[in-house]
Amino acid sequence: MRSFTQHARLRRRGVFVSGVLVTAALALSACSGTAGAPAGGSTAGGAETAITSLKVIAPADPGGGWDQTARALSQVLTEDKLVSSAPVTNIGGAGGTVGLANLATEKEPATLMITGSVMVGAVETNKSKDRIEDMTPIAKLTEEPAVIVVPASSPYQDVKSLIAAIVKDGPQVAITGGSAGGTDHILAGLLLTDAGLDAATIPQKLNYVANSGGGEAATMLLGNNVAAGISGVGEFAELIASGDLRALAVSGAERSEKLPDVPTLTEEGIDVTATNWRGVIAPGGISDGDRAALTDLVTQVHDSDAWASIVAENGWTDAFLTGADFDSFLTGDIAQTKDTLSVIGLVG
Template identity: 65%
Template sequence: MTQHTRTRIRTRLVWGAAVGAAALTLAACSGETPSGGGDGAGGGEVTIDSVAVIAPADPGGGWDQTARAFAQSLTADKLVSSAPVSNIGGAGGTVGLASLATETDPNTLMVTGSVMVGAVETNASDVRIEDTTPIAKLTEEPLVVVVPKDSPYETIEDFVDAWVDEGADMAVTGGSAGGIDHILAGQLLTEAGVDAADVPTTLNYIANSGGGEALTLLLGGQVQAGISGVGEFAQQVEAGELKALAVSSDEPAALLPDVPTLTDEGIDIVVTNWRGLIAPGDISDEEKAALEELVTATHDGDAWAEVLETNGWTDAFLVGEEFSSFLEEDITTTQETLKTIGLIE
């Protein structure tokens, strides 16, 4: 396979530390009355008894899994009395992002991640992640390239070579347009020698708002390959319904330890999908600090540790300014990558 570009995108996520109780209380600033949010000012005591968690995608995908696992961890460790989850899917999470911009409840957390960062750019979203309040970065997960069980392709090299030859006649499915799955698809083509300017016409990418849709296309033989987080396809790979050709991490994935990495196969690409949490953009400093403390307490709890192990997610927690700095860098890197593979100008 000809290699013309060398691309490495690495993101590391780590969750922090704190203690929790049935209702988490933060004594902030002057210790007077509860703050009302909106201008970042005002002091007082912020108590969080319940949290609304939003998955900005349809059920079945990684955002939905993360939202529900996090909400269950909150209640399992008795950090809040309730943590209802809702799904607001569409346009790579930007429909949910627009909804968050009008949210009046400061105790609202939305799952975000690399997919949304890309979708904001490709959809030219009016509401950007920069308009929200970053809370924490939670997990990191490698992607996996899969094909239907009866596919003639046994290796990633076989598949990509055929893909370059057939171009748009081969369909590849994954998450939202402009998201990390779409980016990896473009990188595989440019790494194989396709000029970045030709990627938009060569790449027949079928985007989906939830992991369940991509799986349906794959199992129905309607596409030649799929790209998504390891956790979304691992069960079908283990059952023999899909064949995994390669994972996108430095090391083999915990859920698919026998599947080679792209670098093992001579393709110099390392990409991981991060997920985290954001809140409405107009909450006060005290409300932000209380959410950060709550999320940190959840991260340190037994329930979340079990979630990480069960799903094969890498614990990569960043909170506060560390997460804000990471997010700023990731947005810049994603913009540059999308331009390189011709998805934005």
């Protein structure tokens, strides 16, 4: 099986959602500022400059995957002395679109904001005025499967019993996760589509409690305020290991190395796979030289032993893309996410 971001093959009633890693003919246009890179980025006039400090924005509250990625990026940048400072600012809200609006007005080219699948979906569900296409794509960094969990005392022993309860009892069986319209929300909808519900019925049955960070979802689960939760493996792994949460299934094509005893959805007879990608974008309107400098800087992070160690420790998958490859991926991801949100009834 090929590995796609938000990949779901839904054969009931002939529906087929292929997933967002689609090769697109059109590349996003990278607009033109002034910054450089330690390895020799240059301005449009050819003069080399150097990025000595960098702003890093996590468009979510502390504790979730975006925050973890932002702080990992900052850690490698400073500890490997690629820049003198890389402070992280958290700007949470609305699936990252509050942070996106902030980036749209950012005047400093040496700024990177974490983005990913969640933001792609949130832009559509929130009808955001500011769009990812208006910014400057820099790199795709990682992919991560989601894990579906329940509190330790939950009566649901497998994912199919959980889905059956939602189909039967609807809003009484609440699921928490990340932002509305994001990967967690989409996955919940795809599970119900696979169970036979149509786009008109899913919003009536699915009681999805959105959060701006993984920490909030964990608190709701630990307080038994919801029946189940969906988030990245890295965000729930410690609570699963401690026994506070019980994992029912992971959403990747293969089992997670961090949760080797937890079956995949496909192993449980559910024809859905999904992974959440994360990457970085810069403000729109920066120069080609600025984009090249930032890309070079992020490439140095990716190539470092420290970054490889962090990726392995968090159970992320290295999915590095830059330049035209990332442009094409992002174009395809946005288009396919729109289609998927429509299929599961989250947008009209």
